[in-house]
Amino acid sequence: MHHAQLVREYLDGPFLVRDAVAGMTPEQLCAKPILGQWSTLEVVCHLADAEMLYAERMKRVIVEDEPTFGRAEPDACVARLACQHRNLEVELRLIELTRCQMAHILRHLEPDDYQRCGIHSADGRLTLKELLRRVIDHIPHHVRCIGEKRQAFKDAAWKTQPAAVLEGIDGFD
Numbered sequence: 001m002h003h004a005q006l007v008r009e010y011l012d013g014p015f016l017v018r019d020a021v022a023g024m025t026p027e028q029l030c031a032k033p034i035l036g037q038w039s040t041l042e043v044v045c046h047l048a049d050a051e052m053l054y055a056e057r058m059k060r061v062i063v064e065d066e067p068t069f070g071r072a073e074p075d076a077c078v079a080r081l082a083c084q085h086r087n088l089e090v091e092l093r094l095i096e097l098t099r100c101q102m103a104h105i106l107r108h109l110e111p112d113d114y115q116r117c118g119i120h121s122a123d124g125r126l127t128l129k130e131l132l133r134r135v136i137d138h139i140p141h142h143v144r145c146i147g148e149k150r151q152a153f154k155d156a157a158w159k160t161q162p163a164a165v166l167e168g169i170d171g172f173d
C-alpha cells in the first residue's frame with residue numbers, strides 16, 4: 001500500500017473511536033458489562049496512552065539509528081493511571097492531535113524512511129511502515145471491544161426489561 005494511503009487510514013482512526021462511544025452515558029462509559037474486560041473509558045484511555053507511545057516510537061525510528069523498544073504494559077497502565085477518572089473528551093482529542101501531528105511528519109518523509117527500523121524487545125526488527133500498520137490496526141481492534149460492550153448493555157436490557165418496554169425497541173414491534 002502506498003504511504004499516502006497509509007497516512008490517510010491513520011488519520012481515519014480517531015473518527016472510529018468517536019463513533020464507537022457516541023451517545024454513551026457516563027455510567028455506561030465506566031461500566032464493565034463483560035467480566036474481566038476494561039470499561040469503555042479505560043479502553044479509550046489505553047488508546048490515548050498507546051497513541052503517544054507509538055508516536056514516540058515512530059519519531060525515534062525516524063531520528064535514531066535502530067532504537068530499541070521495551071514491552072508496553074497496558075494492564076498495569078490501565079490499573080495505575082486513573083483511567084476510570086479521566087476525561088473522555090481530553091482522551092479523544094489527544095488521539096486526534098497525536099495522529100494529526102504525526103501525519104505532518106509522515107507526509108514529509110522520503111519513501112526510504114519508511115524502511116528505517118526499530119528493534120522491539122519481543123517482536124524483533126520492525127520497519128517504520130510495519131510500525132505504522134500496527135498503530136493503524138490498534139484502534140479498530142479496540143473499537144470492536146467497545147461494540148461488544150454496547151451489545152452487552154442491550155442484551156442486559158433485554159433480560160431485565162418487562163415485555164411491554166421491549167415492544168418499543170426497534171425490531172420487536
Ligand code: NI
Nearest residue numbers: 046074138142
Ligand atoms: Ni491495545
